[in-house]
Amino acid sequence: MVKKPFRKIYIVLLYVFLYAPIVVLIIFSFNNSKLRGNWDGFTFRWYFQLFKDRYILKSLYYTITIAILSSIISTVIGTISALGIYNMKSIKKKIVLNINYLPVLNPDIVTGIALMTLFIFLKMKLGFMTMLLAHITFNIPYVILAVLPKLKQLPKDIIEAALDLGATPVLAFKKVILPEIKPGVITGALIAFTLSIDDFVISFFTTGSGVTNLSITIYSMARRGINPKINALSSLMFLSVLVLLVLINKRTSNKREDVFINEKN
Amino acid sequence: MKKYVIFPYIFWSILFIVVPLILVLIFSITIKANENLVFSLDNFKRFLEPVYIKVLTRSLTLALISTIICLILGYPAALILSKEVTNKRNILIILFIVPMWMNFLLRTYAWMTILGKNGLINNFLSWTGLPTMNLLYNNGAVILGMVYNFLPFMVFPIYTVLNKMDKSVIEAAKDLGANKLKVFLKVVFPLSLPGVTAGITMVFMPAVSTFVISRLLGGGQYMLIGNLIEQQFLFVGDWNFGSALSLIMMIMILISMALMSKYDRKDGGQGLW
Numbered sequence: 001m002v003k004k005p006f007r008k009i010y011i012v013l014l015y016v017f018l019y020a021p022i023v024v025l026i027i028f029s030f031n032n033s034k035l036r037g038n039w040d041g042f043t044f045r046w047y048f049q050l051f052k053d054r055y056i057l058k059s060l061y062y063t064i065t066i067a068i069l070s071s072i073i074s075t076v077i078g079t080i081s082a083l084g085i086y087n088m089k090s091i092k093k094k095i096v097l098n099i100n101y102l103p104v105l106n107p108d109i110v111t112g113i114a115l116m117t118l119f120i121f122l123k124m125k126l127g128f129m130t131m132l133l134a135h136i137t138f139n140i141p142y143v144i145l146a147v148l149p150k151l152k153q154l155p156k157d158i159i160e161a162a163l164d165l166g167a168t169p170v171l172a173f174k175k176v177i178l179p180e181i182k183p184g185v186i187t188g189a190l191i192a193f194t195l196s197i198d199d200f201v202i203s204f205f206t207t208g209s210g211v212t213n214l215s216i217t218i219y220s221m222a223r224r225g226i227n228p229k230i231n232a233l234s235s236l237m238f239l240s241v242l243v244l245l246v247l248i249n250k251r252t253s254n255k256r257e258d259v260f261i262n263e264k265n
Numbered sequence: 266m267k268k269y270v271i272f273p274y275i276f277w278s279i280l281f282i283v284v285p286l287i288l289v290l291i292f293s294i295t296i297k298a299n300e301n302l303v304f305s306l307d308n309f310k311r312f313l314e315p316v317y318i319k320v321l322t323r324s325l326t327l328a329l330i331s332t333i334i335c336l337i338l339g340y341p342a343a344l345i346l347s348k349e350v351t352n353k354r355n356i357l358i359i360l361f362i363v364p365m366w367m368n369f370l371l372r373t374y375a376w377m378t379i380l381g382k383n384g385l386i387n388n389f390l391s392w393t394g395l396p397t398m399n400l401l402y403n404n405g406a407v408i409l410g411m412v413y414n415f416l417p418f419m420v421f422p423i424y425t426v427l428n429k430m431d432k433s434v435i436e437a438a439k440d441l442g443a444n445k446l447k448v449f450l451k452v453v454f455p456l457s458l459p460g461v462t463a464g465i466t467m468v469f470m471p472a473v474s475t476f477v478i479s480r481l482l483g484g485g486q487y488m489l490i491g492n493l494i495e496q497q498f499l500f501v502g503d504w505n506f507g508s509a510l511s512l513i514m515m516i517m518i519l520i521s522m523a524l525m526s527k528y529d530r531k532d533g534g535q536g537l538w
Binding site: 007010011014015017018019020021022024025028077080081083084085087088096099100102103105106107108109110111113114115116117118121133137140194198200201205214215218219222223226230231233234237238241242244245249 | 269270271272273274275277278280281282283284285286288289292338341342345346348357359360361363364366367368369370371372373374375376377378379381383385413416470471473474476477480481491494495498499504507508511514515518519522
């Protein structure tokens with residue numbers, strides 16, 4: 001419809017808009033001056049300070065621990081639950097699925113304060129445990145939503161065939177169902193891991209007593225104004241995203257089409 | 266297979282999804298009187314005070330403006346992406362996703378460093394001798410932050426629908442003598458509406474409930490409903506009013522989603538998630 005040069009200019013401008021802030025952050029992470037905008041020579045100072053900052057390192061530790069634990073636990077519970085939901089009768093299935101949708105559809109802030117209310121109501125001490133429980137809770141629905149379509153694609157009689165041939169239900173699950181739904185399970189686990197690592201709002205409300213993740217740390221630092229250590233942290237995180245991207249791309253370059261199709265379904 | 270495998274999750278979802286929401290509901294329709302909770306609709310009455318109505322209208326307006334900007338910027342982008350050849354398209358899409366993988370707070374913080382008083386733009390202005398501007402801590406900065414963070418949520422659903430669209434329909438329209446503009450208005454755009462509605466919901470929802478963007482880019486005085494809820498729970502300690510606010514926001518969002526899905530034919534572009 002529109003002439004080609006215009007299209008190109010538009011796309012270029014759009015990508016400039018998307019990347020400019022990140023590039024600025026990275027450049028200024030090497031800036032010697034604490035005052036923004038004034039270039040005052042190249043330095044690694046902020047990176048050294050970053051690695052000396054106990055508070056940031058601790059929150060990095062919590063972020064990763066909670067992401068790993070919550071994604072493993074929610075993948076296990078989610079996969080088993082998806083299997084249960086798949087085998088349910090229509091009305092019950094609808095109810096469970098709709099409840100399952102609630103954390104996905106609800107704004108994070110509502111999920112966050114609702115869980116906080118529950119934890120305090122149950123007289124639980126806000127901290128690592130409550131944050132982990134909250135993460136598992138908002139992760140499970142995504143795992144279920146990733147696994148269910150794969151279960152629907154299973155040939156109807158494949159389970160019965162396995163059982164008829166003498167497999168126990170557990171063995172049938174391990175040897176027949178799991179290999180078939182594996183892509184869905186892996187997708188679910190990856191979604192859970194990313195959501196957990198990136199979560200701010202729900203963690204913000206469900207944590208306490210000195211336990212913070214990176215997002216909360218960044219928030220409390222950014223609220224006080226500009227801090228070059230955050231820039232250094234951003235550059236490192238952007239770098240790790242890029243490395244991750246290259247790794248995933250290499251691993252799945254031959255599977256890409258398949259993943260693409262799965263995500264569309 | 267065994268039915269009982271679902272029991273742990275039923276227990277889990279009742280405890281961690283249903284009960285918390287019921288607690289919020291109970292808190293919203295009660296007030297604290299002598300350490301006891303007494304039934305009352307005062308919280309909702311209080312919400313009708315001009316101060317809070319103003320916060321609500323501000324949240325809705327800012328979210329709406331950002332959604333419209335996202336649509337105006339995002340639709341052409343989705344259209345252009347869908348017309349690229351496969352190889353180039355995949356690269357462009359990956360490049361589009363990469364910034365999204367950065368932490369949401371860092372992406373918002375990045376704009377603080379650009380728009381701030383000693384930020385890049387103002388520095389450039391004073392270097393050229395022009396007067397500096399107040400770019401941060403106003404509505405414009407909040408809208409910019411929303412558009413920057415949520416634009417991909419608009420582009421991807423529309424892109425998915427455009428990409429799946431049956432190309433022969435477009436060819437048929439052309440064969441029947443429609444010009445390019447007519448093909449777009451009469452064929453492509455109507456067929457892409459499910460993606461548009463999905464995109465609108467996916468942008469509007471986080472935009473209306475955010476409290477981070479308004480806090481970091483809008484400064485203290487620009488309070489949105491999300492900030493109000495945060496304040497009630499964490500600083501004021503009035504859980505009853507805070508719960509009522511959350512309930513109002515939740516209902517508002519569920520209604521707008523129901524409205525949007527009415528226009529949503531068959532399967533939308535939600536496939537991405």
